Amino acid sequence: MRVAIFASGNGTNFEILAQQFLNQQIPGQLSLLFCDHPQAPVIKRAERLGIAWETFTVKECGNKVAYEQRLVQLLKDYKIDFIILAGYLRVIGSPILDYYPKRIINLHPAYLPEYPGLHSIERALADKKTQTGVTIHYIDAGLDSGPIITQKRVPILPNDTLTTLEARVHACEHQLYPQVVKQLMTAFEKKEQI
Structure with missing residues (x-):
């Protein structure tokens, strides 16, 4: 299994996952970091760990459709089988969803369906809730x-x-997140070997 991680920011979840792929604690090969922010700290983490990375923006591509078409081609070029979102702050559109059905997962800092979208932690705190949570889910065309x-x-x-x-x-x-990624990668590898 060749895996890509998409991230937009600091990259702490990326680094934890990358180290576990590199140490073979998670099966499969982390082949690519894609980042939509060329100055994001996650790129430095990928460089330090020796993980291939690519970056480009919607603005560079002209529009979201062209951006996602370029991204699908990039994923084909790297022969990516599975996508892990780790702080990637864009909604995934149909070109990528169509090419990777049930092969894109996301980590969300709330107990969905509570607080989908951005600023989930801040919103739960502002609403004086007594608990929030973490959700790992497959991506579809909706928002979380x-x-x-x-x-x-x-x-x-x-x-x-x-x-x-x-x-x-x-x-x-x-x-x-690493526990769930390990379980999914193990299951996918077993299917691939059958």
Whole structure:
């Protein structure tokens, strides 16, 4: 299995997954990091780990359709079998969804269907909720609406700030996402060998 990770920002989830692929704790080959922000810190992480990376923007391509068509061609060039979204802040469109049905997963920092979209942690805190969570799900054409693979609750404590709550949500992500990716990659590899 040849895997691509899509990320847009700092890349802590990318680095944890990449290290586990490199150490063969997760089966398959991490073949590509794609980033839609040329200055994002995640690119430096990929360079440090020796992972091939590519970056381009919607603006460079002219529009979203051209961007996604270029992205599909890039994924074909790298012979990618499976896509992992790790802080990729764009909605995936039909060119990619059509080419990778049930082969794109996402990590979302909320207990879906609560707080889909951006700023999920901030919104849960502002609404004075007592808990939030982490969801790993397949991608579909909607906004964080694809079939859920697994979820875990994260408590919101009375004295939480955005910083403390984000740290706890990210700690949950860093533990849960590699476990799920390992299970999925193991299952896909077994199917491929049959």
